Amino acid sequence: MDSGAGRGGGSNPKGDDNFQLESGGYHHDSSNHHHHHRGTVKTITLVFVVVGVTCLVLNQSAYPTQLFQSWSYSSSSSEESRRGNDAAHLIMQNNVSSPLFKSSHEENSLENTLKRAAMxxxxTVIITTLNAAWTEPNSIFDLFLESFRIGNQTQKLLKHVVVVAFDQKAYSRCLQLRLHCYALTTTGVDFSGEAFFMSQDYLKMMWRRIDFLRTVLEMGYDFVFTDADVMWLRDPFQRFYPDADFQIACDHYWYNSTDLNNSPNGGFNYVKSNNRTIQFYKFWYAGKDYFPGKHDQDVLNMIKLDPFISQIGLDIRFLDTAYFGGFCEPSKDLDLVITMHANCCIGLGNKIHDIKMVIDDWKNYISSLPTPTTSWTVPRICG
Structure with missing residues (x-):
């Protein structure tokens, strides 16, 4: 567990070396007294500069949100921001490090996988991530695939799913099922076990995911990202907003798709590839350093109100839980439900128990048409 005690800004005064070297080296004076006097003055000046810069950094680091905003904010025009040419855009290009896909072979492999899976x-592709803990027999991934097979008009979508595997076992399981598979490994990190909520492995996995999705956008692909504990019961594309850049499911929805007070859930979103979304994902990923110990969803909640979002012209929409429900706020009507997410639920065993109930509820609903029961029996353990 992270103590969360890291400073929010992480800024360091980088000008000290330049200050010391600006004289171009020592100038030999005929008077030792004058030479000593000038050295004393320079030393005193240097002390004042260092103290001043240190105070500024300490003052800013006490307010990480303000520092994050000042780092990203630019006074460029709205039109320039929409084209991604504002100062914040340039700052982020220079400062956000993305160590993924260093070899051309890996990059081509991802390109080929996306191309084969595209609609x-x-x-447009559907992306989910997977590790070994979620691939055990009768585990979450099997239920995820079953939901596509028993859903209404979802069977056809399964051929567009790209499974991003965090470890060899998950990758092998994906290949065995003849799905579109991509291996996303991290040197020195083992993601094969259950990543307990807010553990260090969990946080690394979530941020690795955000950076990967940014790469997909840069390659020109739109995507629906879905956690494997989201059950697909109807085709979601019929309910997406046609013009939104970034639309996301909610833990709690406040009856207005544009209300930034909605509580987003990063486990299900639909994102279109353009300059705005690429810069947004860079900005989002940078948040892991400015808000240490926070996961991607917490950081999203922090940055959704940042001036940078409106500055780049990003159109955010929140998806109604009446259609895109979850255990936090279950959809109330099986006639309307599109997806059901095992959110607000910690532990694989608990998730599996209640997801199986979702599957059973849906099967009972389908078999009882045209006069079905339209209510859920979940969540039972979760929620």
Missing amino acids: ADKK
């Missing part, structure tokens, strides 16, 4: 528009 008729040749640019």
Whole structure:
């Protein structure tokens, strides 16, 4: 567990070396007294500068949100921001490090995987992530795939799913099932076990995911990202907003798709590839350093109100839980439900128990048509 005691800004005064070297080296004076006097003055000046810069850094680091905003904020025009040419854009390009896909072979492998999985528009894919703990027999991944097979008009979507595997076992399981598979490994990190909520492995896995999705956007692909504990019961594309850049499911929804007070859930979102979303994902990923110990969803809640979001012109929409429900706020009507997410639930065993109930509820609903029961029996353990 992270103590969360890290400073929010992490800024360091980088000008000290330049200050010391600006004279271009020692100038030999004929008077030792004058030479000593000038050295004393420079030393005193240097002390004042260092003390001043240190105070500024300490003052800013006490307010990480303000520092994050000042780092990102630019006074460029709205039109420039929409084209991604504002100062914040340039700052982020220079400062956000993305160590993924260093070899051309790996990059081509991802490109080929996305190309094979793309829908008729040749640019939209469905992405989920997977590790060994979620691939055990009768585990969450099996239920995830079953939901596509028993859902209404969802069977056809399964061929567009890209499974991003965090370890060899998950990758092998994906290949065995003849799905579109991509191996995303991290040197020195083992993601094969259950990543307990807010553990160090959990946080690394979540931020690795955000950076990977940014790469997909940069390659020109739109995507629906879905956690494997989201059950797909109907085709979601019929309920997405056609013009939004970034739309996301909610833990709690306040009856307005544009209300930034909605509580987003990063386990299900639909994102279109453009300059705005690419810069947004860079900005989001940078938040892991400015808000240490926070996971991606917490950081999203912090940055959704940042001036940078409106500055780049990002159109955010929140998805109604009446259609895109979860255990936090279950959809109330099986006639409307599209996806059901095992959110607000910690532990694989608990998730599996209640997800199986979701599957059973859906099967009972389908078999009882045209006069079905439209209410859920979940959540039982979760929620």
